[in-house]
Amino acid sequence: MADCKYSCATATETLEWIRAIIHFIKPSSFFWQSHVVNFLTHRLWEAVDREWIDCLRDEPIENLIQIPSGFVQEHWPCSLKQFITTLSSLAFPREQADLKKVLPNMQVALLNSVITQGMNQKKRHEIEALAAVVSSVARDVETNTVIDLGAGQGYLSQVLSFEYQLSVIAIDASSHHGRVTHERAERIKKHYEAKMRKSSLGGKGVTIPKTVTCRVLSSDMLKTLINSNDEHKQSTADTCPMLLTGLHACGDLSVTMLRAFLESQEVKAVVSIGCCYNLLSEEEDNNALCGFPISKGVKSTGLYLGRTSRDLACQSADRWKVMEKDAGLHNFELHGFRAAFQMLLSRYFPETLTGSPTIGRQGKALRRQQQSSRINGLATNGFSCKPDSTSENKEDADTCTLFEKFCQSGLHRLNLNQPHNIDFASIWKEAEPFVGVIGPYWSLRAALGPVLETLILLDRLLFLQEQGDSIEAVMLPIFNPNISPRNVALIAKKI
Ligand SMILES: C[S@@+](CC[C@H](N)C(=O)[O-])C[C@H]1O[C@@H](n2cnc3c(N)ncnc32)[C@H](O)[C@@H]1O
Incomplete structure (x- = not known):
């Protein structure tokens, strides 16, 4: 498992890891299935x-x-020490990856005070890293169009648009967020236009993200949105390559994104950071379209987590550490x-x-x-x-x-x-x-929280790996966990 630092090479290894987790945590279900x-x-x-x-x-x-x-601590009973250290060894490592090493073509734009207005330190850190990762993956799969799902106030969309010159569609369920995103983008646009005029490049060519208000409830809905927003499309047979991303897209939204990635010809890559696992849909009969589990491998184990355990998966060990x-x-x-x-x-x-x-x-x-x-x-x-x-x-x-x-x-x-x-x-x-x-x-x-989160993330990774060699997928901790503990990006490309 040590070799699996950022991802597992194969579906078999991922499934092995998943099985090791389930085998270890099952006897302590009294911990993760009960509420404090x-x-x-x-x-x-x-x-x-x-x-x-x-x-x-x-x-x-x-x-x-x-x-x-x-x-x-040294003086604790051996069985206790073993319980804690085994849990820790089964959890996905959270230290921030050396992104430049993992993504050699990555360029990081330093964000100015206009575009970061309103962002707190955590948001700024997340956006700076994620935008650089998204633009690097977009370059890899030769796409210029990004869909930011669950875009919130559009911070990521705007940085991708203004700093990385990508064409962005920001989708969010909240019309308030859509309005805020649009107004904020118009303000920032003025700054970039003025900057371009000064640099004698002219003020044209600065585009703002397109905002769409929609509660996306299925991959079919998302695919319809993708198609209807594809302005480059001249005929139904035409496809414009796209990348799907989402920063802390809650519950099932991250899963919807993965399904749309597999089902839509246009979507060539996905960069997803999930959150709010408590909101995932989960049914004891493993409904085909529920949010957990989604891989055949985890489904075959018959595991049912339940709301309390998914709540626990949201706990952050790194917050407690400091x-x-x-x-x-x-x-x-x-x-x-x-x-x-x-x-x-x-x-x-x-x-x-x-x-x-x-x-x-x-x-x-x-x-x-x-x-x-x-x-x-x-x-x-x-x-x-x-x-x-x-x-x-x-x-x-x-x-x-x-x-x-x-x-x-x-x-x-x-x-x-x-x-x-x-x-x-x-x-x-x-x-x-x-x-x-x-x-x-x-x-x-x-101590079970990070392992339960790992299980949920590995289920997503395995779901992609089960599609065969045409998909390349990795899990990468892209933020400093002390600043942003929900820091694992699932990155996948069609090859
Ligand atoms: C945790 S916030 C993240 C916002 C933004 N990505 C960020 O990091 O600043 C999640 C966002 O997803 C939106 N959202 C949740 N469920 C959604 C759905 N089914 N369809 C579209 N947007 C959704 C919410 O309105 C919210 O703005």
């Missing part, structure tokens, strides 16, 4: 090896938040509150649990309250640290007050009237002995 909100109600820690939990409950938070990235201790601690505290709130729901509002009640992220306000209580010399290290005895009772009372506030806000968000008899203190008292284990549990579960 049920930690207390379903006593989730009881499924985990007792020795692991006993060891990790005393570990400093700094060590716990490194687990999803594959870091272990997280400050306090932020990690705060996250675990919130998970503890949320799990205890689930206990409250199961007692007082059991009917709500037939759905999946979501109360959003309530972290910020709570954190401010927590910080101010800590500034006043109260809690020091959340659940896992023992404060000195004089402050212990006060800290307990404070945490319980915060829990009550958390619950009240949760009930409000769920539009539930608060009955007078809710005993917040006793729920918290019941939950408290176990919430210290939520950090270890969460960290071990999160």
Whole structure:
């Protein structure tokens, strides 16, 4: 597998990798098929090896938040170390590839302040790298036309258009995005026209991306759009080569792109970066057109991930790796509150649990309250640290007050009237002995995230490889994972 750094040479090797992942993760399905909100109600820690939990409950938070990235401590039980390191070895490596080495014909345009207006640092980094990759692949397959699917505000489309002189069609479901893209492009165009006039090249020849508002729901829809937007076409037999791309095209949209690539004669290459795997369609009977799995190989395993596991595939180990201790601690505290709130729901509002009640992220306000209580010399290290005895009772009372506030806000968000008899203190008292284990549990579960994402990406790679030698496909981490963790591009060309 070490040789498979950026892709597998053959479908057989990809399938071998997929099988190794499935074989390894199946026995721990209790981790990836369960939701942390049920930690207390379903006593989730009881499924985990007792020795692991006993060891990790005393570990400093700094060590716990490194687990999803594959870091272990020497003194941990061997079976625990092996679990974490095997997961890490099965995950696709995320260090940013040396793009100039992998794509020798790549030219990188440095982006000026006009075209990057409105982009944050992450977006700028993504667009700079992806636009260079797309233009290099477009040159390889001799196409000048790019379709940017799920174009959002058109950042990528505009850079491809103005900096790389490609003809671009930006498709997005949101008409608001379409308008913003168009207006932004008109503004940028003026800058480029002025620049060209100054350089005595004249102001002509600057074209803006064409925007199309459409919710693309199938490859057939996408093919129809491609055909109707092909302005170079003179007769129905004519084809104009195109490249399909999408930066963080959510859920099934990335899969639709791959299907259209295979089915459409015009589309010669695809550069796709997926995201939001939670939105993928998945059916237990492996419906032919669902978003996961799409390869024959994964379909033949009968694997069903489910929404909770696909949510987990979106978790970013790299974000945790660089997280400050306090932020990690705060996250675990919130998970503890949320799990205890689930206990409250199961007692007082059991009917709500037939759905999946979501109360959003309530972290910020709570954190401010927590910080101010800590500034006043109260809690020091959340659940896992023992404060000195004089402050212990006060800290307990404070945490319980915060829990009550958390619950009240949760009930409000769920539009539930608060009955007078809710005993917040006793729920918290019941939950408290176990919430210290939520950090270890969460960290071990999160270590499965990168492997589940790898599985979803390998399914896509295999889907392309199963078409035979006429398709060349690679997976390439094109962004710095610390800036943009969803950084794997699936690049395929017809040869
Ligand atoms: C995560 S955003 C990415 C936007 C842009 N590519 C970027 O990186 O800045 C995904 C975009 O895809 C669009 N989208 C989602 N589903 C779509 C669909 N089925 N058809 C067309 N656009 C879709 C959304 O409106 C949204 O703008």
